Amino acid sequence: MADRNKDLLGRLADLSEEAVQRLADAPGADRALQALKALGDKVDELQRRTRGFEELESRLSALEKKVSALSKSPAGASRSTTKKT
Numbered sequence: 001m002a003d004r005n006k007d008l009l010g011r012l013a014d015l016s017e018e019a020v021q022r023l024a025d026a027p028g029a030d031r032a033l034q035a036l037k038a039l040g041d042k043v044d045e046l047q048r049r050t051r052g053f054e055e056l057e058s059r060l061s062a063l064e065k066k067v068s069a070l071s072k073s074p075a076g077a078s079r080s081t082t083k084k085t
Helices: 002-025 029-050 053-072
Strands: none
């Protein structure tokens, strides 16, 4: 049984190597690989840009709470006005 599994896995490995070789020899394969690499680079850049959003979100929440607290306080109590005559 182990010999049959080895033989099956060996045949599968040979077939996959052959398929990869055919893909590499196909016309336009070089351009397709370059496009895939460029896509990977763009995804990496997008991840770098979006990494800071969580921090900005928490800062925005804190600011919204402060604005809400300030808007609830009476307008006259926070300012002292004096009239000059």
